[in-house]
Amino acid sequence: xxxxxxxxxxxxxxxxxxxxxxxxxxxxxxxxxxxxxxxxxxxxxxxxxxxxxxxxxxxxxxxxxxxxxxxxxxxxxxxxxxxxxxxxxxxxxxxxxxxxxxxxxxxxxxxxxxxxxxxxxxxxxxxxxxxxxxxxxxxxxxxxxxxxxxxxxxxxxxxxxxxxxxxxxxxxxxxxxxxxxxxxxxxxxxxxxxxxxxxxxxxxxxxxxxxxxxxxxxxxxxxxxxxxxxxxxxxxxxxxxxxxxxxxxxxxxxxxxxxxxxxxxxxxxxxxxxxxxxx
Amino acid sequence: xxxxxxxxxxxxxxxxxxxxxxxxxxxxxxxxxxxxxxxxxxxxxxxxxxxxxxxxxxxxxxxxxxxxxxxxxxxxxxxxxxxxxxxxxxxxxxxxxxxxxxxxxxxxxxxxxxxxxxxxxxxxxxxxxxxxxxxxxxxxxxxxxxxxxxxxxxxxxxxxxxxxxxxxxxxxxxxxxxxxxxxxxxxxxxxxxxxxxxxxxxxxxxxxxxxxxxxxxxxxxxxxxxxxxxxxxxxxxxxxxxxxxxxxxxxxxxxxxxxxxxxxxxxxxxxxxxxxxxxxxxxxxxxxxxxxxx
Numbered sequence: 053x054x055x056x057x058x059x060x061x062x063x064x065x066x067x068x069x070x071x072x073x074x075x076x077x078x079x080x081x082x083x084x085x086x087x088x089x090x091x092x093x094x095x096x097x098x099x100x101x102x103x104x105x106x107x108x109x110x111x112x113x114x115x116x117x118x119x120x121x122x123x124x125x126x127x128x129x130x131x132x133x134x135x136x137x138x139x140x141x142x143x144x145x146x147x148x149x150x151x152x153x154x155x156x157x158x159x160x161x162x163x164x165x166x167x168x169x170x171x172x173x174x175x176x177x178x179x180x181x182x183x184x185x186x187x188x189x190x191x192x193x194x195x196x197x198x199x200x201x202x203x204x205x206x207x208x209x210x211x212x213x214x215x216x217x218x219x220x221x222x223x224x225x226x227x228x229x230x231x232x233x234x235x236x237x238x239x240x241x242x243x244x245x246x247x248x249x250x251x252x253x254x255x256x257x258x259x260x261x262x263x264x265x266x267x268x269x270x271x272x273x274x275x276x277x278x279x280x281x282x283x284x285x286x287x288x289x290x291x292x293x294x295x296x297x298x299x300x301x302x303x304x305x306x307x308x309x310x311x312x313x314x315x316x317x318x319x320x321x322x323x324x325x326x327x328x329x330x331x
Numbered sequence: 332x333x334x335x336x337x338x339x340x341x342x343x344x345x346x347x348x349x350x351x352x353x354x355x356x357x358x359x360x361x362x363x364x365x366x367x368x369x370x371x372x373x374x375x376x377x378x379x380x381x382x383x384x385x386x387x388x389x390x391x392x393x394x395x396x397x398x399x400x401x402x403x404x405x406x407x408x409x410x411x412x413x414x415x416x417x418x419x420x421x422x423x424x425x426x427x428x429x430x431x432x433x434x435x436x437x438x439x440x441x442x443x444x445x446x447x448x449x450x451x452x453x454x455x456x457x458x459x460x461x462x463x464x465x466x467x468x469x470x471x472x473x474x475x476x477x478x479x480x481x482x483x484x485x486x487x488x489x490x491x492x493x494x495x496x497x498x499x500x501x502x503x504x505x506x507x508x509x510x511x512x513x514x515x516x517x518x519x520x521x522x523x524x525x526x527x528x529x530x531x532x533x534x535x536x537x538x539x540x541x542x543x544x545x546x547x548x549x550x551x552x553x554x555x556x557x558x559x560x561x562x563x564x565x566x567x568x569x570x571x572x573x574x575x576x577x578x579x580x581x582x583x584x585x586x587x588x589x590x591x592x593x594x595x596x597x598x599x600x601x602x603x604x605x606x607x608x609x610x611x612x613x614x615x616x617x618x619x620x621x622x623x624x625x
Contacts, residue, residue, distance in 0.1 A: 163334065164334075166334065167334030167335060167337075167338055168338075170334070170335045170601050170604060170605045171335070171338070171597075171601050171604065172559050172560045172562065172563035172564075172600065172601075172604055173560070173563070174560075174563045174564070174566065174567075175563040175566075175597060175600050175601065175604075178563075178566065178581070178585075178597075179339065179342045179593070179597045180342060182585040182593050183342055183590070183593075260462060263462050263464065264462070264464065264567060267462075267464040267567060267570075268566065268567065268570065268582060269586075270585070282462065282464060282465060283464075286464065286465065286468045286571075289468050289469075289472060290472070290476070295472070298465060298468065299465070299469075301465075302461065302462055302464075302465030305462050305465075306457075306460040306461050306462065306465075307460075309459070309460040309462075310456060310457075310459070310460035313456065313459055313460065314456070
């Protein structure tokens with residue numbers, strides 16, 4: 053339980069964990085001990101166990117597992133930043149319009165939101181990538197953003213509905229400020245706090261969704277994602293002594309999901325005490 | 332439901348990529364392409380295509396398998412054959428989650444701040460974070476390969492559902508345990524419980540009758556809403572445990588580029604999700620008299 057006015061331990065732990073992920077995402081490929089990719093294949097060292105030379109062993113192509121994980125961190129960071137940025141921008145814009153316009157526009161937008169909410173997240177992602185023969189990164193991002201924006205739109209709309217009635221907004225309107233100016237200059241800055249919670253949880257969701265889709269063979273067809281590593285790792289999980297490959301990829305995914313949840317929950321505790329402790 | 336149907340229809344028609352190309356291959360003759368287009372309902376204007384799609388939804392067939400529908404069951408027939416397996420798996424996952432989460436959450440709330448509470452919190456966070464595509468294979472390795480206690484993949488007997496239910500329900504169990512704990516902590520501080528204790532009621536009656544009934548409302552909400560997610564989660568779990576079901580059917584259809592079946596599976600899972608949400612609303616009324624009167 054957090055003390056009012058202080059950041060809870062979960063924020064600190066979550067921030068440190070997210071920080072580690074970001075640092076590894078930025079510098080991971082630079083500090084990776086070995087190269088990865090087809091040119092790094094070393095058929096003399098396939099399925100090498102954990103050793104001093106290969107801390108986490110090698111895979112079926114003899115490529116160093118730790119190096120793949122570090123390159124995967126870069127992919128995960130890029131993918132999650134792009135998806136969260138697009139989803140948040142789209143969702144906030146739509147939510148702000150719905151909340152500020154109210155009436156028919158709000159009703160129409162919220163019905164569309166309801167339709168998207170009628171799909172469990174993974175199903176919507178699958179439905180989109182399934183139609184494309186080899187889903188590349190752009191389609192994959194579209195698939196993840198397709199339901200990603202909904203949460204942001206709901207949060208933004210809810211906030212705007214309250215904020216639009218505040219005195220300072222009425223004053224801005226009375227002074228002749230245009231609607232876009234009121235939305236951007238006076239309302240948007242007040243959305244940052246609740247959106248931070250949504251965005252931090254969003255990072256974990258993107259990583260988990262990528263892993264799920266890659267595991268099902270519907271991944272973004274880019275090299276060394278953690279999801280693709282997990283998919284490969286579980287296929288030779290049965291090989292005695294090589295469980296660590298899948299466990300390493302799974303642990304990396306769990307790390308980010310856990311970090312995102314701790315940070316998101318902690319921020320929510322601090323920013324909205326009514327929601328404290330709710331899952 | 333209309334909106335859901337429209338969105339499912341749009342997936343096939345708006346996303347770049349020609350499903351006929353995927354199904355027919357690059358060397359198909361124009362006649363073969365035309366036949367596939369007609370079978371999949373991709374000929375004619377968008378409006379007429381949607382009309383045919385909606386017609387298949389209304390007549391209950393959900394379309395036909397392409398490219399050769401003759402002699403094959405309709406999409407609805409295929410789905411009906413496997414749907415009970417998926418529902419059974421989702422229900423087993425839900426039962427596992429509730430049975431584990433309620434005592435865990437209640438006990439953690441009653442022992443707030445103790446080592447048990449901390450341990451339960453760590454367990455719940457781990458359950459939320461661990462990907463079920465890793466948990467499933469690890470459970471198989473431990474309980475099927477190493478210990479030999481439980482059946483493994485391709486088995487469909489009663490005991491064969493235990494490991495898949497564990498794998499699919501762990502995430503929900505973790506969420507519900509956290510919800511139950513926080514709800515109970517909130518309710519345990521209410522005045523009416525102090526009154527109940529002052530009346531001389533036993534702690535068991537206070538907790539299980541008075542506190543839990545009020546604390547369980549948000550838990551029911553989350554359990555209900557997440558039940559739909561269990562249906563979509565079955566796509567992964569059925570794949571790991573090689574179980575028949577909607578998820579296995581959907582994945583096989585994706586691999587075979589059998590789009591009418593993909594469309595039908597997506598529609599049925601989404602429709603189930605919507606219906607479950609309505610059922611949750613009804614359940615509110617049964618649990619909370621205040622909602623019934625409202």
